[in-house]
Amino acid sequence: MTALENRPVDRPTPAPAKGRRPWGRPAMYTGYGQDMALLNTGAKKVSLGVLLVLVLLLPFVLEDELLRLLATGAVLAIGAIGLNLVTGYAGQVSLGHAFFLGIGAYTAAVVSGETGDEDLYGFGITFLPVWLLAGGAMAALVGLVVAPLASRLRGLYLAIVTLGLVFLGEHVFREWDAVTGGVGVGRPAADPVLFGVDLSRSTDAFSADQQMYLLMMALLVVFALLGRNIARSAIGRSFAAVRDRDIAAEVTGVDVRKAKRLAFVISGFYAGCAGALLYSVSGYLDPSSFGLLVSVQFVAMVLIGGVATISGSIMGAFFIAILPRLTRELPEYLPFLSSSATEFPNVFQVETLLYGLLIVAFLIFEPRGLFGVWVRARNYWKSWPFSY
Amino acid sequence: MSSTTTRRRVAAASLAGLAVFAAGCRGGSEDPADGGGGEGGSIATDVGVTSDPCPEAVNPDNGCIYLGTLSDLTVGPFAAAGPTIVAGQEAFWNRVNEDGGIGGYDVNVSEYVRDNQYNPQVTNQVYQEIKPDILGLAQTLGSPPTASIVEDLAAEDIVAAPAGWTSLYLFQDVILESGPTYCAEAMNGVDYAAETYSAQSVMAVHYAGDYGGDAAAGASVAAEANGLDFANVETTAGTDNQSAAVAAIVDQQPDVVVVSTGPADMATIVGQSVAAGFQGRFLGSSPTWNAALLQSPAAPALTASYQLLGPWGPWDTDTPGHEAMRAAAGDTTPNEFFLSGWVWSYPMKAALEAAAESGDLTREGLANASAALESVDYEGILPEGSGNYANGGDAAAVRTTQLSDVSADASTGVTVAEADLEGSTAEGYEFTEACYEAIDLG
Amino acid sequence: MRDVLLTTIRGLGFGSVYAMLAVSFVIIYKSSKVISFAQPALMLAGAVLVSYLAGPVGFYLAVPLAAIGIAALGLGLERTTIRPMIGRPVFVVAIITLGLDIAIRVVVNVFIGPDVRNVGDPWGLNTVDVAGLPVQERYIAMVAVLVVVVGALFAFFRYSRYGLAMRAASLDQETAMVQGVSVGAMTALAWAMAGGLAAVAGAFVGAGGGVDQSTWIIALKALPAIIIGGLDSIEGAVVGGLLVGIVESFFASYQGEYLPWLGQNFSLVSPYVLLLVVLLVKPYGLFGTREVERV
Structure with a gap:
């Protein structure tokens, strides 16, 4: 027994450091380390490389408007990864993501805001890493405060309580004028300044949207790598243990409370960073922007992308970001829809209707999300031309 | 799941993706900025004005000025008002076109109507979407949504008529507000x-x-x-x-x-x-x-x-402007928001006329013309001297x-x-x- | 004292509506283990249906008719979108109901139009003198309809075959199936009942003020109510709904005077504060069943 107790239980048996693959068998794993590696197959390495090149080329091909859309998508993806860590990996359903987003956004706005206005707090530190980390840290701190609730509650009870956080948060945002500017007034969001260059203003070389796109994509890569590494480390595995069977996890020596706490802190940090960045794209934030619908959108991203996958979170976020834009293209192909706002059915109603119905249809027909689509497509081509 | 469905789904997904990006390669969809519509020919133009006629034009010989609309049309708190305001403004510009348009151009306000959902983020997104195609905004509804685009409006010299009466609009140069706050x-x-x-x-x-x-x-x-x-x-x-x-x-x-x-x-x-x-x-x-x-x-x-x-004055008021509005409304159910959509459009019309007069229907030309407006003819709906945008916020305020x-x-x-x-x-x-x-x- | 009594009555009135909505949530939860976020849209649809029917057939007939109509809608939703999701994670189903909510509301809004629609209730803002207090008639009607509805529900679950079958299906689906209960039919029945209840609640939400496109938000107040009461308890939902109504009413009347530092309109979020307090003491609500964990 003593030997068992002394073993580091939340860590797997140490794998042979870097098993060497037999020649000509690139897909064969000879060690646990290889299986858990960041890029565990050759195809992944190649496709990731291709994807990164594509991402770098896009700003020189696409219009500003679409770049901005993709930049927003990248920020949403950061937030979605955060939600997937707490909900997908650790199984703690949170409808409170909008609240953490708001905390990050306002912390960043205050840190970066202009000094000297006594009605609207501001510290005038516009350097991006500073306000970004401040936003993330503040939200993580709140996550730490909220986490004990999660150790008492589960499932839908936890979901509704986190929903309560959103409502309480909205109340605070509405009332605390000195931070938020108040309802219907709002305040400017954090300025994305890096080494003296305000990236939200066009420079000689690049347009503002090109800069913001590149910035957000770079940050997404950083946050996604970080997320993937958390997920495949001991922390990530303890999350999964808590999610799958918390009692079993406890028996095997996972500190369930600690794992839940950590999940909320990390998720809060991601949400805070995403909130800080999200509004610096549009440059303005209003206290009514952090309602239930925002939380729901993030849950939809996670579900549509794929639960407990980092790449799924990214796909889901881009899907939700692009969906409204797609539905707005529809009237071109459906000429019977009226574009007059006073008639029925008009395109605006159909857009909103489709948005709701597409989410429904997606979840019914593709329960594993975009990640599932991807897996099936991959498997199909793997064995092509045979069906299995 | 059979493999054919998979293939079909993958194909559908990639098509959908393409559709978004097909919307335009970089720099591809800028409007031809070749000034000059029907009669003028000497009027300088840039974005959002074409020598081709508007879709379903009243005057097929005229060129076309496109004005965008960002309104709350489906799910926001003013979704009940938004569509009616849009209808009012469409009636207004239809009348302008029937009277021959402005400087050889018809004005189109229905091609670029977008739903802002009363959400600053959404507003910003849809605004970016229509920005390359419009000269100005015939309507931007709500202060928070407008606040999310006002800096960009000012930077790009895009003039906008707001739907609302908040006193903040008095102090924003590119915003052409109407009536008392x-x-x-x-x-x-x-x-x-x-x-x-x-x-x-x-x-x-x-x-x-x-x-x-x-x-x-x-x-x-x-x-x-x-x-x-x-x-x-x-x-x-x-x-x-x-x-x-x-x-x-x-x-x-x-x-x-x-x-x-x-x-x-x-x-x-x-x-x-x-x-x-x-x-x-x-x-x-x-x-x-x-x-x-x-x-x-x-x-x-x-x-x-x-x-x-x-x-x-409400719907039944006896002024030439109200009368024209009632005639244009036809059998539309009377609604004060329809009237508001109508009245809010007057300053934009005055600005477009002034800009056409001075031969410059570029964005900059329109911004300059609107900033120089000292009065707007509201056809008796508002008192004489209303619409003084040239002399600062206090002078612009109707009381x-x-x-x-x-x-x-x-x-x-x-x-x-x-x-x-x-x-x-x-x-x-x-x-x-x-x-x-x-x-x-x- | 007079103020306190009036505040309580107002709280009980609105609380009754919240309670009805909360019961509709709980009925769905008991059958499908899911919180249906489509209830706000169904409530709104019910209110709008009443507003159209009240003209031709009168309010008292319009309410049951609308309830039947919306029950059919609830049934349709269950058949088309919830049935295929059996066995899938409940959160996926919850998000599906949210998508439905968005879609239904767009359609209902078309029927509301730009104006406030009056539901044609006979009470309006009239007051009646009760022991010297000017009590609004509609509050009395709201409480009365809650008593009738909840009484009928309890009788149904207690004494009717279907009620028994529904309870059995909710307790253990497999065992119920073995006993010959059609679990599918019971789930469908539950969604239909919840739809009907939401419609009735909608009619009373509209009483005295009418409905417009933003009325749906009121249904969200049932969420703290169901958690306070315990997700799987109908009596809990009733108590929770009434508590939410009363707490909200008292905060509305007295918070500005006694606790001004909480900010204006704190009453709106007061149910959530109550929720936190209750859950800190009882993690499964006041009447909820404690989850039994088998190791």
């Missing part, structure tokens, strides 16, 4: 109450922010000027959320209450306060009225103790209000009781920044 309106209301009802105390019951906060700020200024007691009660949207406001009114019994909420909430507040024995008067800001309230249980209370402060009584006979349920009310408070007040910023309600 909520702030001025409330000042006139309180002045009127002090004089006519010998009110000793005023209470402002209002939403927070650019609308309700603006009106409450005006009420507080006028209360101070008249030496009245002032109380400030903030409330939020939702008919079930008005209990606190009603409790405050019944408890403090002010002589007059200035209400700045939505129609349903206003009716709840008035109806319940009167039901609980409140004897004072109610004055409502312009967005508080809706003709359907006459069928509501609060109708008797409204008829007895509520009056509407309006920026211009007259139309006070209306509830009347079941009128088309929209209200009829003018006191025309062109201009109290001494509003007359003497200098607008230096948005009222709700300038005045601390405590």
Whole structure:
């Protein structure tokens, strides 16, 4: 027994450091380390490389408007990864993501805001890493405060309580004028300044949207790598243990409370960073922007992308970001829809209707999300031309 | 899952992706900026003006000026008003086109209508989407949505007509607002109450922010000027959320209450306060009225103790502008928002005319022309001299209000009781920044 | 004292509506283990249906007709979108109901139009004198309809075959199936009942003020109510709904005076504060069943 107790239980048996693959068998794993590696197959390495090149080329091909859309998508993806860590990996359903987003956004706005206005707090530190980390840290701190609730509650009870956080948060945002500017007034969001260059203003070389796109994509890569590494480390595995069977996890020596706490802190940090960045794209934030619908959108991203996958979170976020834009293209192909706002059915109603119905249809027909689509497509081509 | 369905789905997904990006490669869809429509030919143009006629043009020989619209059309709090405002403005520009257009161009306001959902983020997104195709904005609805694009509007010299009356618009150069602000309106209301009802105390019951906060700020200024007691009660949207406001009114019994909420909430507040024995008067800001309230249980209370402060006369008013509006509306159900959509369009028309006159229908030309406007012809809907954008915010502020009584006979349920009310408070007040910023309600 | 009594009555009135909505949530939860976020849309649809029917057939007939109509809608939703999701994670189903909510509301909004629609209730804002207190008639009607509805529900679950079958299906689906209960039919029945209840609640939400496009938000107040009461308890939902109504009403009347530092309109979020307090003491609500964990 003593030997068992002394073993580091939340860590797997140490794998042979870097098993060497037999020649000509690139897909064969000879060690646990290889299986858990960041890029565990050759195809992944190649496709990731291709994807990164594509991402770098896009700003020189696409219009500003679409770049901005993709930049927003990248920020949403950061937030979605955060939600997937707490909900997908650790199984703690949170409808409170909008609240953490708001905390990050306002912390960043205050840190970066202009000094000297006594009605609207501001510290005038516009350097991006500073306000970004401040936003993330503040939200993580709140996550730490909220986490004990999660150790008492589960499932839908936890979901509704986190929903309560959103409502309480909205109340605070509405009332605390000195931070938020108040309802219907709002305040400017954090300025994305890096080494003296305000990236939200066009420079000689690049347009503002090109800069913001590149910035957000770079940050997404950083946050996604970080997320993937958390997920495949001991922390990530303890999350999964808590999610799958918390009692079993406890028996095997996972500190369930600690794992839940950590999940909320990390998720809060991601949400805070995403909130800080999200509004610096549009440059303005209003206290009514952090309602239930925002939380729901993030849950939809996670579900549509794929639960407990980092790449799924990214796909889901881009899907939700692009969906409204797609539905707005529809009237071109459906000429019977009226574009007059006073008639029925008009395109605006159909857009909103489709948005709701597409989410429904997606979840019914593709329960594993975009990640599932991807897996099936991959498997199909793997064995092509045979069906299995 | 069979492999064919998989393949089909993958194909569908990639098609959908392509559709987004097919919208345009970089720099691909800029409009041909080859000035000159029908007669002019000498008019310089850049974005959003084409020599090709508008789709379904009234005058096929004319070129086309495209104006965008960002309105709350489906799910936002003003989704009930948005479509009607859009209809009003479409009727207005249709009439302009039928009169021959502007400088050889027709004006199209229906091609680039977008739903902003009253959400700053969405507004910013859809604005970026239509920006490469429009000269200006025929409508941008809501202060928070407008705030999310106003910097970009200024940077790109895009002129916009707002849907709303907040005093903030007075101080934004590219925004062409019409009519008195909520702030001025409330000042006139309180002045009127002090004089006519010998009110000793005023209470402002209002939403927070650019609308309700603006009106409450005006009420507080006028209360101070008249030496009245002032109380400030903030409330939020939702008919079930008005209990606190009603409790405050019944408890403090002010002589007059200035209400700045939505129609349903206003009716709840008035109806319940009167039901609980409140004897004072109610004055409502312009967005508080809706003709359907006459069928509501609060109708008797409204008829007895509520009056509407309006920026211009209601639907049935007898001015050339109203008459043209009624003719253009045809058998559309009378609605004050239709009228508002109509009136808000006048300054844009004046600016376009001035820009065409000076031969420069570029964005910069339009911005310069609108900034130089010293008056706008509202066809009698607003007093002479309204629409003075050339001389700063204070000069641009209109200070007259139309006070209306509830009347079941009128088309929209209200009829003018006191025309062109201009109290001494509003007359003497200098607008230096948005009222709700300038005045601390405590 | 008079104020306190009036505040309580107002709280009980609105609380009754919240309670009805909360019961509709709980009925769905008991059958499908999911919180249906489509209830706000169904409530709104019910209110709008009443507003159209009240003209031709009168309010008293319009309410049951609308309830039947919306029950059919609830049934349709269950058949088309919830049935295929059996066995899938409940959160996926919850998000599906949210998508439905968005879609249904767009359609309902078309029927509301730009104006406030009056539901044609006979009470309006009239008051009646009860022991010297001017009590609004509609509050009395709301409480009365809650008593009738809840009484009928309890009788149904207690004494009817279907009620028994529904309870059995909710307790243990497999065992119920073995006993010959059609679990699918019971789930469908539950969604239909919840739809009907939401419609009735909608009619009373509209009483005295009418409905407009933003009325749906009121249904969200049932969420703290169901958690306070315990997700799987109908009596809990009733108690929770009434508690939410009363707490909200008291905060509305007195918070400005006694706790001004909480900010204006704190009453709106007061149910959530109550929720936190209750859950800190009882993690499964006041009447909820404690989850039994088998190791």
